[in-house]
Amino acid sequence: MKKIVLVCTGNTCRSPLAGVLLQDLLQEEQEYLIETAGISAFPGQKAAEMARRVAREKGLDLSAHQSQQLSDEMVGEADLILTMTVSQARRLRLSYREESGIIYTLGEFAGKSEIVEDPIGQDLEVYRQTRDQLEKLLKAALERVPEFFSQAGDYSDSKNYNRRRHRMKLAIGSDHAGFPLKENLKDWLKETGHEVIDFGASGQDSVDYPDYARKVARAVSSQEAELGILICGTGIGMSMAANKVEGIRAARCQDCYSARMARSHNNANILTLGDRVLGTGLAREIVSAFLEEDFVGKRHQRRVNKIMQLEKELKD
Numbered sequence: 001m002k003k004i005v006l007v008c009t010g011n012t013c014r015s016p017l018a019g020v021l022l023q024d025l026l027q028e029e030q031e032y033l034i035e036t037a038g039i040s041a042f043p044g045q046k047a048a049e050m051a052r053r054v055a056r057e058k059g060l061d062l063s064a065h066q067s068q069q070l071s072d073e074m075v076g077e078a079d080l081i082l083t084m085t086v087s088q089a090r091r092l093r094l095s096y097r098e099e100s101g102i103i104y105t106l107g108e109f110a111g112k113s114e115i116v117e118d119p120i121g122q123d124l125e126v127y128r129q130t131r132d133q134l135e136k137l138l139k140a141a142l143e144r145v146p147e148f149f150s151q152a153g154d155y156s157d158s159k160n161y162n163r164r165r166h167r168m169k170l171a172i173g174s175d176h177a178g179f180p181l182k183e184n185l186k187d188w189l190k191e192t193g194h195e196v197i198d199f200g201a202s203g204q205d206s207v208d209y210p211d212y213a214r215k216v217a218r219a220v221s222s223q224e225a226e227l228g229i230l231i232c233g234t235g236i237g238m239s240m241a242a243n244k245v246e247g248i249r250a251a252r253c254q255d256c257y258s259a260r261m262a263r264s265h266n267n268a269n270i271l272t273l274g275d276r277v278l279g280t281g282l283a284r285e286i287v288s289a290f291l292e293e294d295f296v297g298k299r300h301q302r303r304v305n306k307i308m309q310l311e312k313e314l315k316d
Contacts, residue, residue, distance in 0.1 A: 002079040002149055003033045006106075007088060011038030011067035013127075014084045014116055016047045018106070018134045020060040025138055032145075035078075037070035039088055048120065050127040058131070075099055080148065082106045082141070084116040086294035087264075090168075093193065094288055100193050109148075110140035115294065168291065171225035173199040173212035174275070178231030178238075180204075181275040181283055185229065188284060197225055213241035213250075220269050221247040227269055229287065234274035242270050246311060249304070254278065256289040263293035265300045 006022070008014040015036040022034050047055075047062040055062045075081065075096050081103045083089040089108070093100040107114035114137065119130045170189060174182035179201050189196050199215040201207050209232045220228040228250075230238035235252040242250035250270035251262035254277065262268035271290045273283055295301075 001031060001033050003035060003077055004080045004082065004145075005070070005074055005078045006034070006036045006082050007039060007070055007092070008036075008084045008116075009038055009040050009088070009118060010045070010120070011036055011041040011069075012045050012048045013051045013118065013120055014130065014134065016062055016065045016067075017051050017055060017131055018082075018084075018116075018138060020055055020062055021058070021131070021135050022138050022142075024058070024060055025135075025142060035074065036065075037068050037074055039070055039091065041067045041069045043068055048127075050119070050122075050124055053124065054127045054131045057128075072096075078102060080104075080109075080145070082109055084118075086115060087292050090292045090294075094292065097192055106134070106137050106141060109144060110137045111144070112137060112140065168227065169195045169197070169225045171197045171199060171216045171219040171228040172230075173216040173228075174201055174231040175207050175209035175212055175233075175238075176201055176204045177233035178209075178273070178275040181273065181278070181280065182229075182231050184280050185231075185283065185287060189287070209237045210241040213238045214245065217242040217245035217248045217250070217270060221245055227291070228271070230270060230272045231275055232272075233276040235272040235277070236274070239272040242272065246315065247308075249307065253286055253290065256285050259286045259289040260293045263290055264296050267295040267300070267304045 006015040006018045015038065019034050019036040026032060045067040047065040052062045079102060081092065083092065083103070083105050086105055089103055089105045092103045096103070106116060114133070116130065116133055119126045172182055172186055186196050186198055197219060199219065200212055213230055216228040216230050219225045230242055230250065232238045239250045239252040242248050248270055249266060249268045250272050251266065251268035252272040253259040253262055259271065271287065273286065
C-alpha cells in the first residue's frame with residue numbers, strides 16, 4: 001500500500017479538505033493510504049467550520065478530523081508528499097533532503113502552475129473556490145499517480161529518492177571578490193539537490209562585476225534559470241547591474257527576514273550577496289530563506305506590476 005500525505009500549514013483547512021476529496025475520488029481503491037498533516041499545526045484541532053461546511057455540500061464528513069503536526073516518521077513512511085504551496089514544498093525539501101524526490105506541490109504534481117492559497121478567515125464562497133480548486137487538481141494528480149509509482153521503483157531503498165529529486169534550476173555568478181563564496185554556495189546547492197548553472201568568474205583574478213551580473217540576469221529573464229544568485233564584495237554592485245536588465249528584480253540581502261520579504265512581497269528573482277560582509281553560514285541561511293519563499297501575490301502583485309510598468313515607461 002502506498003501512502004500519500006497531503007500537507008498544508010495548520011492542517012485545519014486545505015489538507016483536510018484535500019484528504020476527504022481524494023478519498024472520495026479513490027472510492028473503494030485499497031492501494032493508497034491517505035494522511036494529512038500541517039507544517040505548523042497545533043495538534044488536536046478540529047477542521048475549520050467553513051471547511052466542514054463545504055465538505056458537507058459534497059456529502060463528505062470532516063467532523064472527526066483532528067489536526068496533526070507533520071513528523072519525521074510520517075515523512076519517512078510516505079511514498080508521495082503533496083503540499084499546497086511552493087514555499088511549503090521547498091521547506092520540506094531542504095529539511096528532508098533524502099526524501100526530496102517524493103515532495104511536490106499539488107499543482108506541480110498535477111501539471112498545473114497553481115498554488116492553493118490559505119482560505120482561513122475568508123467567507124464561505126472562498127472556501128468553495130478552494131474546495132473546487134483542490135478537487136480539480138486532485139483529479140489531474142490521480143492521472144499521474146500510477147505512472148509515478150511505476151517509475152519510482154522501490155522507495156524503501158533511499159538511493160531511489162535521488163533519481164527523482166526535485167531540482168530548482170539556479171543561475172549563479174560572481175566577480176573575483178565573490179568567487180570564494182560562490183564556489184561554496186554552488187557546491188552546497190548541488191548537494192541539496194538543485195541544478196546550478198555557473199556563469200563565472202572562474203578565479204580570483206580581477207574582473208568586472210557587470211559582466212557576470214548581465215549573464216545571470218539574462219539567464220533568469222529568459223527563464224533559462226528559475227532564480228539567480230550574484231556575489232561581489234558587498235552585493236551592491238551586482239544588484240545595481242542586474243536591475244538594469246528588463247524583467248529583473250534583484251535584491252541585496254544581509255539577513256534572512258529581508259530575503260524572505262524580497263521573495264514573498266517583492267517577487268525578487270535574483271539574490272545578491274557580499275562575500276566581504278557575510279560569513280558562509282549566514283550566507284547559506286539567507287539563500288535558504290530566499291529559496292523557501294514564494295510570491296504571495298494579492299496586493300503585492302499590484303505593486304510589482306507598477307515596478308514593471310515603470311520599467312516599461314522608462315524603456316520607451
